[in-house]
Amino acid sequence: MLRIEDLHVKIGEREVLSGINLHIADNETFILFGPNGSGKTTLLMTLMGFGNYEITKGRIIFRGQDITHAPIYERARLGIGMSFQRPPTIHGLKTRHLVGMCDRDGSVDVERLARKLNMDTFLERDINAGFSGGEIKRSELLQLMAQKPYLLLFDEPESGVDLENMKLIGQTVREVLTGAIEPKPESSMRQQRVRKPPVSGLIITHTGYILEYLNADRGQVLYNGHLCCEANPRNILDHISQYGYQECVRCLN
Amino acid sequence: MEKINLKDFRFTGSTLGEIADLRTLDPADKAEMLMSGVDVEERERAGTYLQVDHGRVHCKSLQKGVEILDIKDALAKYDGLPGYFWTQVDKDKDEFTRAAAENLHGGYFVRTEKGARITEPVQSCLFLKADMVGQNVHNVVIVEDDSELHIITGCSVAHGSKGAAHLGISEFFVGKNAKLTFTMIHNWAESTVVRPRTGGVVDEGGVFINNYVLLKPVKDLQSYPAIRLNGRGAVARFNSVIVAPKGSYVDSGSRIELNAPDTRGEIISRTIASGGAIVARGFIGGNSVPAKGHLECKGLILGGGVIHAIPELLGSVDGVELSHEAAVGKIAQEEIEYLMARGLDEEEATSTIVRGFLNVDIMGLPKELRDVIEKTISESQKDMF
Numbered sequence: 172m173l174r175i176e177d178l179h180v181k182i183g184e185r186e187v188l189s190g191i192n193l194h195i196a197d198n199e200t201f202i203l204f205g206p207n208g209s210g211k212t213t214l215l216m217t218l219m220g221f222g223n224y225e226i227t228k229g230r231i232i233f234r235g236q237d238i239t240h241a242p243i244y245e246r247a248r249l250g251i252g253m254s255f256q257r258p259p260t261i262h263g264l265k266t267r268h269l270v271g272m273c274d275r276d277g278s279v280d281v282e283r284l285a286r287k288l289n290m291d292t293f294l295e296r297d298i299n300a301g302f303s304g305g306e307i308k309r310s311e312l313l314q315l316m317a318q319k320p321y322l323l324l325f326d327e328p329e330s331g332v333d334l335e336n337m338k339l340i341g342q343t344v345r346e347v348l349t350g351a352i353e354p355k356p357e358s359s360m361r362q363q364r365v366r367k368p369p370v371s372g373l374i375i376t377h378t379g380y381i382l383e384y385l386n387a388d389r390g391q392v393l394y395n396g397h398l399c400c401e402a403n404p405r406n407i408l409d410h411i412s413q414y415g416y417q418e419c420v421r422c423l424n
Numbered sequence: 425m426e427k428i429n430l431k432d433f434r435f436t437g438s439t440l441g442e443i444a445d446l447r448t449l450d451p452a453d454k455a456e457m458l459m460s461g462v463d464v465e466e467r468e469r470a471g472t473y474l475q476v477d478h479g480r481v482h483c484k485s486l487q488k489g490v491e492i493l494d495i496k497d498a499l500a501k502y503d504g505l506p507g508y509f510w511t512q513v514d515k516d517k518d519e520f521t522r523a524a525a526e527n528l529h530g531g532y533f534v535r536t537e538k539g540a541r542i543t544e545p546v547q548s549c550l551f552l553k554a555d556m557v558g559q560n561v562h563n564v565v566i567v568e569d570d571s572e573l574h575i576i577t578g579c580s581v582a583h584g585s586k587g588a589a590h591l592g593i594s595e596f597f598v599g600k601n602a603k604l605t606f607t608m609i610h611n612w613a614e615s616t617v618v619r620p621r622t623g624g625v626v627d628e629g630g631v632f633i634n635n636y637v638l639l640k641p642v643k644d645l646q647s648y649p650a651i652r653l654n655g656r657g658a659v660a661r662f663n664s665v666i667v668a669p670k671g672s673y674v675d676s677g678s679r680i681e682l683n684a685p686d687t688r689g690e691i692i693s694r695t696i697a698s699g700g701a702i703v704a705r706g707f708i709g710g711n712s713v714p715a716k717g718h719l720e721c722k723g724l725i726l727g728g729g730v731i732h733a734i735p736e737l738l739g740s741v742d743g744v745e746l747s748h749e750a751a752v753g754k755i756a757q758e759e760i761e762y763l764m765a766r767g768l769d770e771e772e773a774t775s776t777i778v779r780g781f782l783n784v785d786i787m788g789l790p791k792e793l794r795d796v797i798e799k800t801i802s803e804s805q806k807d808m809f
Binding site: 221252255261262263264268269273297314318 | 783
């Protein structure tokens with residue numbers, strides 16, 4: 172799905188990512204840990220192609236295509252979707268209109284999706300205007316479900332979310348990643364799964380709450396612009412909650 | 425700005441005579457009028473007043489409860505309209521008001537009956553057709569107590585006009601618990617000079633909503649309607665959407681005076697300079713309490729130009745609540761990239777943000793008019809980026 176090779180990224184004069192190598196396979200969910208300022212968000216923003224992130228070295232290959240220098244919208248159209256942590260408010264742009272534009276092939280029932288995410292009363296509101304933390308996450312998910320990407324990038328899906336919303340968000344993230352497959356008379360669940368396009372995830376988390384809702388395959392810690400400590404995400408989380416990121420320093424030195 | 429010399433324009437001699445069926449109008453003129461909201465089929469309209477250059481060509485009420493007359497006929501019928509005519513605008517304010525007072529060409533008189541709810545809009549168009557024509561109009565709108573009226577008025581100029589001047593006096597009277605929605609769409613040309621002079625008064629519980637749309641080029645326009653809320657609980661709201669392409673000079677604003685308890689005033693303007701110059705004014709005066717006023721003028725400069733925002737608040741009593749926010753800037757890169765991450769290319773993203781910024785939806789206009797405005801916005805966007 173995604174292959175990152177020796178990626179170096181600068182913001183202004185400062186190198187934030189220093190030689191990242193990462194491979195995410197089809198249908199794999201990868202969890203990224205790391206302290207504040209370690210470069211996690213930078214990695215996501217670089218993958219999406221935002222302007223302030225200058226790639227000085229390395230390559231990004233998405234589904235066999237080199238997208239290192241592709242514009243944002245091309246990446247989106249190829250199938251990369253991102254859930255923003257602090258999306259901007261756009262006055263006069265109704266949520267319904269934006270969700271409709273995300274759904275480029277017009278295959279999505281916006282009303283039904285919105286009801287599912289408890290967002291139906293938000294469709295007529297300006298996007299992100301006065302949305303709470305949980306509302307932003309649900310709105311981002313709604314847009315992603317309309318967009319139907321192959322690779323989902325989530326920047327802290329649990330930040331600013333209360334427990335009740337966490338459940339809804341966690342379950343929806345899982346559904347987006349694995350697809351909602353139910354037994355049907357005409358095809359077995361296995362057949363359906365085979366036919367389903369591959370979907371992978373790259374998720375940043377601090378708290379690990381999201382891990383209670385999905386089967387994450389692998390995790391790694393990003394520290395000071397370097398990736399280290401590949402392991403089962405739950406084990407990483409247990410370690411960090413017990414010892415913090417101190418061990419990363421030793422590990423990298 | 426160079427001074428307007430009224431002697432450059434012809435204020436006499438261009439009258440067309442009655443056009444009974446608007447569908448027989450010259451197709452090019454029809455297209456221009458359509459852009460200002462005029463439906464020549466007169467479907468879903470409560471009536472029409474149409475003037476070309478120096479005289480009325482069509483005037484008709486299609487709904488009971490609303491009277492539509494040529495102002496000259498109204499003056500004859502109602503003994504000069506005492507208490508109304510020239511009470512909201514000072515006849516001696518400037519050379520333009522004096523010109524309109526000395527040589528009246530026409531204009532509309534629209535009056536609702538007490539309690540009449542006119543559900544469909546009355547439409548009007550003041551059209552400039554002849555070359556270097558000067559037009560003086562005087563409009564009087566009276567919305568009697570407990571009645572409701574929506575006027576859509578377009579001002580247009582014939583395609584290919586080499587020069588024209590429009591001087592228009594408008595006076596509004598909104599009665600007790602009455603509501604007037606006044607939507608004005610200006611559709612001028614690069615060579616047109618425009619000097620409207622507008623004033624009005626709103627009585628107890630009355631509501632005055634003014635929508636103003638200017639998307640096409642204009643040489644020199646100056647507009648500053650002033651509304652006084654004199655009755656308890658009266659409300660006024662101004663929404664303006666203004667685009668000034670290269671060569672346009674637009675000095676536009678609105679003024680609300682809160683002169684009675686429980687009055688509310690709101691001025692919202694969205695301006696885009698795409699090469700031209702805009703002065704975006706706003707004034708809310710709070711002279712009685714409790715009273716609230718809010719002024720919001722936001723401008724974008726896209727591809728050159730000048731925006732000068734002048735929001736003014738004047739409170740003259742304890743307890744008055746007035747606020748304003750003004751901004752002149754650019755489209756935030758963050759917003760463009762957010763939409764691009766959803767698959768919109770840069771042009772789609774920018775035009776989506778601009779439409780949202782102009783936010784014509786707030787005006788609650790009939791669908792076909794909204795569509796025309798949306799279309800005009802898309803066309804004018806070609807010059808912005």
